[in-house]
Amino acid sequence: MVTRPVVHGGQVHQVAKALGRSVDSFIDFSASINPLGPPASVLRAMQAALPACGHYPDPSAEELRMRLAKEHGISSDSIALGNGSSELIRILPLALSLRQGYVAGPTFMEYEASLHIAGARCTHVLATSGEKYAPPMEELSLLVDAIHAGSQKAARRGGESHTAVFVCNPNSPTGRVVTARSLRTLYRKIEEAGLWMVVDEAFIDFCPSHSLIKEISNARRLLILRSFTKFYGMPGIRLGYLVGAPETVATIRRLLPPWSVSHFAQEAGVAAVDDVRYRQRSVKFMQQERPRFIKRLREVPGLRIIPASANFVMAELPSTCVTAGLVSRMARQGLLVRDCQTFSGMTQPALRLAIRHPRDNNRVIHALKKALREGGCD
Structure with missing residues (x-):
């Protein structure tokens, strides 16, 4: 624990x-929340949604998933919505049957907590003060190489990996960012080794050129977390989403509680994405x-x-x-x-x-x- x-x-x-x-x-x-506050369009959308509070929300949140799919140029089947990205982080170790997680730190503590709750081990790969907390990409790369070398026999026997690498980008609390190019290089090694890569992009809207979300269609072992909390200034609404290969996302969605995302949150999400x-x-x-x-x-x-x-x-x-x-x-x-x-x-x-x-x-x-x-x- x-x-x-x-x-x-x-x-x-x-x-x-x-x-x-x-x-x-x-x-x-x-709390690192956009000081401009929630968009006025979001508040109007939630006000307009009040008459629908007598009904259950759409359990599949289809409208919001379709809108996000269009925004990112991916399939709506690649998207799972949650009551904040923290809900999705909590079920990831269970959904992926993880036994080991390697976390690029120091970072958001929910990755560690979720691994321990699922009975998985958590090992930190730490950035250092002396390097101004530059993300430990070389150390992660060497680690993946070592895991790959040690697991090739199991892979030849058809063994399945139960290991994931977690990277928060930009990282909290350090504020450092990893370039998309560096992350793609690391992901190629991770995929070859049969591991999972989880990238938390809760703050990526402030530096969108470093996102890997466009890679999802060709990266079956990559999962990306996104949040409406930080950039859109709406922590009290609780809305986040995960992007990944459709078969993996389907597993995650089955593990989520029913009606996890309220009607108000769904309407707020559509309004936020539309507010260019x-x-x-x-x-x-x-x-x-x-x-x-x-x-x-x-x-x-x-x-x-x-x-x-x-x-x-x-x-x-x-x-x-x-x-x-x-x-x-x-x-x-x-x-x-x-x-x-x-x-x-x-x-x-x-x-x-x-x-x-x-x-x-x-x-x-x-x-x-x-x-x-x-x-x-x-």
């Missing part, structure tokens, strides 16, 4: 209750605000900023810093930040900061500068 509890960002309700304050009194940098202007505005905003935010953070003495390609930035703190104390101090000022030491394999104290509106970003920078100057993370 998991050796420590899985901690997520966005725990504004718990913090507000503990401090006796209203939720609205906090600025949440701990929102997507363009969100990408433009992030391309402008991210470099400004990073530049200002690099001016804070004591912080080491990791290059980022998503809508958040990881900042390493001085090695003597107790991050829990700093996180608590910031919360009392109404600023929620993510303690990265709750991620498996993270050896250096660090924070993950969502990129929000410039005024909010300036406020958290000022608070961090003041806290570090006053020894606020001792």
